[in-house]
Every structure is written in structure tokens, then in C-alpha cells.
Amino acid sequence: MSYEQEYSASINDPHTFWADKARQLDWFTFPSTILGKDENGIDRWFTDGVMNTCHMALDANLAAGRGDQVAIYYDSPVTNSKQAITYAELTERVATFAGALRQQGVKKGDRVLIYMPMIPEAAVAMLATARLGAIHSVVFGGFAAHELAVRIDDAEPRVIVSASCGVEVNKIIEYKPLVDAAIEQARHKPERCVIYQRPQAHANLQAGRDLDWQVAVAAASPVDCTPVLATDPLYVLYTSGTTGKPKGVIRDNGSHAVAMHYSMKAIYNMNPGDTFWAASDVGWVVGHSYIVYAPLLSGLSTVLYEGKPVRTPDAAAFWRVAEEYKVKALFSAPTAFRAIKKEDPNGEGIKQHDLSALETLFMAGERLDPPTYEWVKDITGLPVVDHWWQTETGWGICANLMGIDPKPCKPGSATLPSPGYDVRILDDNGNEVGPNQQGNVAIKLPLPPSCLPSVWGNHERFLAGYLEQFPGYYTSGDGGYKDDDGYVFIMGRTDDVINVAGHRLSTGEMEEVLAGHPAVAECAVIGINDDLKGQVPIGLVLLKDGMEVEADTLNSELVARIRQEIGAVACLKDTLIAQRLPKTRSGKILRKLLRQIANGERYNIPSTIDDPASIPEIEALLRERELVAH
Ligand code: COA
Numbered sequence: 001m002s003y004e005q006e007y008s009a010s011i012n013d014p015h016t017f018w019a020d021k022a023r024q025l026d027w028f029t030f031p032s033t034i035l036g037k038d039e040n041g042i043d044r045w046f047t048d049g050v051m052n053t054c055h056m057a058l059d060a061n062l063a064a065g066r067g068d069q070v071a072i073y074y075d076s077p078v079t080n081s082k083q084a085i086t087y088a089e090l091t092e093r094v095a096t097f098a099g100a101l102r103q104q105g106v107k108k109g110d111r112v113l114i115y116m117p118m119i120p121e122a123a124v125a126m127l128a129t130a131r132l133g134a135i136h137s138v139v140f141g142g143f144a145a146h147e148l149a150v151r152i153d154d155a156e157p158r159v160i161v162s163a164s165c166g167v168e169v170n171k172i173i174e175y176k177p178l179v180d181a182a183i184e185q186a187r188h189k190p191e192r193c194v195i196y197q198r199p200q201a202h203a204n205l206q207a208g209r210d211l212d213w214q215v216a217v218a219a220a221s222p223v224d225c226t227p228v229l230a231t232d233p234l235y236v237l238y239t240s241g242t243t244g245k246p247k248g249v250i251r252d253n254g255s256h257a258v259a260m261h262y263s264m265k266a267i268y269n270m271n272p273g274d275t276f277w278a279a280s281d282v283g284w285v286v287g288h289s290y291i292v293y294a295p296l297l298s299g300l301s302t303v304l305y306e307g308k309p310v311r312t313p314d315a316a317a318f319w320r321v322a323e324e325y326k327v328k329a330l331f332s333a334p335t336a337f338r339a340i341k342k343e344d345p346n347g348e349g350i351k352q353h354d355l356s357a358l359e360t361l362f363m364a365g366e367r368l369d370p371p372t373y374e375w376v377k378d379i380t381g382l383p384v385v386d387h388w389w390q391t392e393t394g395w396g397i398c399a400n401l402m403g404i405d406p407k408p409c410k411p412g413s414a415t416l417p418s419p420g421y422d423v424r425i426l427d428d429n430g431n432e433v434g435p436n437q438q439g440n441v442a443i444k445l446p447l448p449p450s451c452l453p454s455v456w457g458n459h460e461r462f463l464a465g466y467l468e469q470f471p472g473y474y475t476s477g478d479g480g481y482k483d484d485d486g487y488v489f490i491m492g493r494t495d496d497v498i499n500v501a502g503h504r505l506s507t508g509e510m511e512e513v514l515a516g517h518p519a520v521a522e523c524a525v526i527g528i529n530d531d532l533k534g535q536v537p538i539g540l541v542l543l544k545d546g547m548e549v550e551a552d553t554l555n556s557e558l559v560a561r562i563r564q565e566i567g568a569v570a571c572l573k574d575t576l577i578a579q580r581l582p583k584t585r586s587g588k589i590l591r592k593l594l595r596q597i598a599n600g601e602r603y604n605i606p607s608t609i610d611d612p613a614s615i616p617e618i619e620a621l622l623r624e625r626e627l628v629a630h
Pocket residue numbers: 140141142143166168169173279280281284286308309310332333335336339364365500501502503532567568569570571
């Protein structure tokens with residue numbers, strides 16, 4: 001089958017195409033409707049199918065004779081520990097933890113919030129929630145208490161599952177005080193917290209509310225899978241939008257399972273028994289899809305790595321893990337490879353390891369810049385595949401189908417639209433533009449399986465954020481173009497979302513935090529180019545009249561505020577005091593112009609500008625602090 005045949009089959013006859021893919025999974029009742037509409041008029045896949053994602057990921061593998069195969073390789077250089085967990089053991093652990101959650105009252109449709117480091121119990125908690133037909137919401141461990149509180153209020157979980165701590169490079173991050181502070185701040189109060197005690201830190205448990213994971217499990221018996229409709233949610237994952245409030249992306253059970261299973265072979269060329277490694281975190285969509293669900297739904301062994309590409313202990317860490325578990329495909333963000341390149345520019349580390357099992361490297365999460373692409377290709381001698389996707393879709397919108405018909409890679413391009421995605425480049429009026437012309441990257445409806453059908457608790461926001469700008473299309477929020485061969489080049493966000501070390505963050509949210517400082521009258525946060533992290537935020541602040549603060553003191557206070565409210569991952573290190581900011585006559589800060597100035601790009605001064613003299617001032621300020629890219 002060629003890419004062209006596969007792709008046109010998916011667009012011309014999506015019913016037959018996706019019905020065939022769905023048949024490869026173990027449904028309780030196979031759907032008779034492949035593509036229907038819900039009460040909001042939104043396209044929904046497999047509407048009357050009955051299934052359970054945990055059954056498809058675990059029990060079905062036992063039935064297929066894979067009980068003794070390793071399901072999860074846990075590798076933790078930061079705690080010096082390893083585990084190889086078979087499908088039989090994982091099923092037992094998941095079924096028992098599901099029993100423990102049920103004893104705490106968790107039932108179908110309830111939310112379970114999971115705030116965990118990269119330990120197997122994180123995956124166990126996700127799968128156990130799915131087993132009960134409940135809905136998990138995993139929150140990345142690098143987020144601070146306030147971010148957690150916002151998510152608790154939005155998802156309203158019955159139970160929170162957490163651990164005593166996470167382990168970063170040379171430091172222990174205690175999670176329990178963050179959980180306590182978040183619950184304190186939140187309006188919604190969970191009934192229970194189940195806490196996994198790690199040897200590196202002991203969490204104090206609050207009588208009546210908190211329960212030790214081990215105690216809960218010892219008192220529980222394994223439970224079976226609860227049947228759910230394909231359209232019942234499996235999880236809600238929060239992602240940054242343009243406002244301070246993150247968006248809860250909803251993922252259906254059935255369509256997600258089908259897309260995960262399909263993509264594992266089509267894009268990544270993985271077969272049952274192979275080892276796949278997504279070096280990410282379960283708190284991000286990459287971790288949900290390709291550390292946990294897709295590999296298990298496909299009978300693979302997956303690596304769950306609690307470490308960094310560098311400093312745990314060195315820049316050969318990725319190659320050591322790839323050798324040890326005979327990883328066939330490795331997936332991470334370009335920033336991870338830039339970190340390795342910085343410490344080991346000649347790729348000495350790779351020479352010490354036998355990578356004969358490794359066939360392909362996949363990258364996503366941010367633009368794969370051509371120098372990083374070339375470097376990784378050169379030192380590994382392997383195909384390096386960039387693919388473009390979002391939390392909203394759960395899998396690659398554009399990719400190179402390594403399991404069907406590999407195409408030549410072009411540096412800077414995420415290759416071609418994946419089957420099911422009718423990708424179009426539109427101008428601001430919604431008209432399609434020709435090859436090599438930049439525009440808004442949109443997807444013609446219907447979206448393929450796994451894409452979000454709504455935003456948790458706020459369908460209006462879903463419509464306004466994704467479907468209303470160009471009727472009949474999903475708006476991705478990314479800009480880009482197609483070349484003469486139809487290859488798609490994603491050039492960056494068209495909104496105020498930035499990508500810091502492959503982590504998606506909202507500058508609007510950071511602005512809200514900075515604006516909360518008593519000395520700040522107004523501010524703008526913009527992403528500037530960074531050699532290691534792709535982008536990092538900087539803040540430009542205007543002081544309230546009559547305020548006298550020392551710039552360094554203010555900077556430390558603002559940086560601390562961001563760490564306190566959002567978390568260290570935001571990586572905001574620099575704030576500058578400006579006398580004025582460029583604005584339109586209607587008072588809107590010209591953030592795009594600020595970004596262009598800081599990134600040393602050519603810019604046009606909009607005719608709507610109120611105070612053109614503010615521009616040279618800002619430029620001088622950024623130059624003085626060496627914050628203008630060359
Ligand atoms: N829990 C608590 N804190 C965390 C955390 C977690 N799970 N993850 C990161 N942090 C903290 C870090 O300790 C650091 O704190 P510090 O400022 O006090 O030192 C801060 O957040 C920034 O972390 P990070 O952006 O990861 O920077 P780093 O310098 O520690 O590492 C990289 C840089 C490039 C090595 C790292 O970002 C990386 O491996 N990225 C891979 C990308 C990735 O996984 N993307 C996910 C989508 S594919």
C-alpha cells in the first residue's frame with residue numbers, strides 16, 4: 001500500500017477505513033455506527049460501540065498469550081532503580097488498584113486527578129481509572145499548587161492520586177505539600193487522596209482524607225473492567241490556551257483506542273513484542289499516548305524513564321537506555337537532543353552503545369530545527385522523523401508513515417498529512433492558499449478518531465477556540481505552509497502560546513501572574529528564541545505611577561511568583577522594566593511586534609500603532625540586556 005492510496009482511502013471513505021482499523025481491537029460490542037453526530041452536532045466515532053480501554057490494553061493481551069511479556073520497563077537513574085513489569089503483573093496491579101479506587105467510591109464517569117512523578121504507579125493509576133470507566137486527569141508534576149488548584153476546580157475529582165515526591169536532578173520535590181496547598185486553594189474538595197509513599201520522602205497523611213497507597217491496595221481485591229460507550233471520556237488533559245485558564249481536552253475511549261493502535265504501526269512501524277520508548281512525561285499528551293496507551297494497546301513493551309537526557313548521569317543516557325531495552329523506536333522532543341548535543345557535540349556517548357535494535361528516531365512537541373535534525377541524523381545514521389501534533393488530537397496530524405510507505409524527509413517539515421487529516425492552509429479570510437504560501441493551518445472536518453469533541457465543562461470555548469474562525473474547519477493555532485510536493489512545514493503558533501523545552505505554556509497566564517504584583521501596572525510576556533529550549537519567556541513590565549523598586553529586586557520577586565504560581569517549568573528568568581509598550585490606538589499591546597523585535601526579525605510597524613516612539617525604546621532595552629537574537 002502506498003501512502004497516497006492509504007491517505008485517499010481515509011479521506012474518500014472514512015467509514016470503511018476506520019471500521020477496518022477498529023476491527024483489530026477487542027470490543028465488547030462492535031459499533032454499528034462508525035461516524036455519527038452527538039447532541040451538539042459534533043462528529044463522533046463509533047457512537048454505539050461498547051468497550052473498555054483497559055481491557056483492550058491489558059486483558060486482551062493476556063488472552064493473546066502475552067502475559068509473560070514485559071509491558072513496562074521502568075528505568076530511573078535518579079533513584080537508581082529498575083523494574084520489568086509483565087502484562088500479567090501489570091494487569092494484577094491495575095485490577096487491584098481499581099478495586100482500591102472503587103472502595104473509595106470511584107465509579108463510571110467520576111474524575112480521578114493524578115499528580116505523579118514518572119513511576120509505574122502513575123500508569124497503574126491511569127489504567128485503573130480507565131478500568132472503572134472513570135475519567136482521569138493527569139497533571140504534570142512540574143506544575144505548582146495554583147495550577148493544580150485550577151485543575152481540581154475544573155475537573156472536580158472525587159479522588160486525587162499522588163506520591164510523596166518527585167526526584168529531579170540532584171533534588172527531591174515533595175508533592176504532598178503542593179497537593180495540600182492546592183486543595184486548600186480550590187473550591188472543590190476531593191473526598192480522598194491516595195498517596196504513594198516513596199523512600200526518598202515521607203508524606204504526612206491527613207486523617208480522614210488521605211490514604212496510603214499500600215494500605216489501600218492491601219485491603220482491595222481485583223475488579224473487572226466496566227463496559228463504557230466508545231464516546232464516554234477516557235481522560236481530560238489540560239493544556240494551555242491563550243487565557244489564564246487552561247483548557248480541558250476531552251478524549252473519547254473508543255476513537256482514542258483505534259487511533260492509538262493504528263498509529264503505532266502506521267507511523268512508528270511497531271509490531272507486538274517490540275520495545276517503544278517515548279522519552280516524555282505522563283503529564284503531557286505524548287506520555288498519555290505513547291508511554292502508556294498506544295504501546296499497550298498494540299502489545300508492545302514500553303519504557304517509562306524517570307530521568308533527563310543529560311545529567312542523569314550524562315549525555316549518553318538515551319543511548320544507554322536504548323541499548324539496554326533494545327528500543328526499536330525512540331520518540332522525544334528536539335530540545336532533548338539539543339541538550340545532548342550541547343554536552344556531547346561529537347556524539348562520543350553513542351559510540352559506547354550497541355544501538356543495532358534502534359531503527360528510527362521520532363521528534364515532536366516543537367519545531368525540529370534543521371541543525372538539530374542534521375546533527376541527530378549524522379551521529380545516529382538513522383532516519384529522523386519529525387511529526388506535528390497537539391494535545392487536542394492525541395496523535396500526529398502530519399507524519400511520515402514509517403510502517404506503510406516511508407517518504408524522504410525534508411528538514412524543517414513534518415512530512416505529509418496523516419490518514420484521516422485533511423490539512424489545508426487558509427488565509428485570514430478562510431480561503432485556501434497555494435503552495436509555498438504561509439497561512440493558518442486548519443483541518444477540514446470531520447476530524448479523524450481521537451481528536452477532541454469538546455472542552456471539559458465548556459462547549460462554547462471549544463466552538464469559539466477551534467471551530468468558529470473558519471466554518472467547516474478545525475483551527476490548529478499554528479501557522480505554516482505546504483510546498484510543491486504537499487509537504488507541510490509548521491512555522492509556529494499564531495496565538496500567545498509558547499513552547500519551552502517542548503512544554504506548551506500560555507504567555508497570557510504568565511501575564512496574569514506578573515500583573516498580580518503590587519508594583520506592576522501592566523505587562524507583556526513574549527517568547528524569545530533560545531538555543532536549548534526553543535523558546536523562553538521574558539516579561540516586559542510597566543510600573544504603577546510613583547512606584548520605586550530596584551529592577552533586580554523586582555525581577556527576583558516576579559520570577560519567584562511565576563515559579564510559585566505556575567511552576568519551575570515556565571522558565572521565566574528575565575523581566576525588564578519598560579517606560580511604555582507599543583499599543584494599538586484601541587489599547588491592545590502589540591505582542592507580535594515585540595516578539596519580532598526580540599527575535600531580530602524584520603517587522604512592519606502597524607498603521608494602527610498609537611505611539612511609534614515606544615519601539616526604539618523597547619529595542620534599546622532588549623539590546624542592553626542582550627535579549628535580541630542575531
Ligand atoms: N517535577 C518537578 N519539577 C520539574 C519537573 C517535574 N516533573 N520537570 C521539570 N521540573 C523543573 C526542573 O527541575 C527545573 O527546575 P529549576 O529551574 O529549579 O532547575 C525546571 O522545572 C525547568 O525544567 P526543564 O525545562 O525540564 O529544564 P532542565 O534544565 O531541567 O532540562 C531539558 C532541560 C531539555 C533536558 C529537559 O527539558 C528535557 O528533557 N526536555 C525533554 C522534553 C520533553 O520531555 N517534552 C515533553 C513533550 S514531548
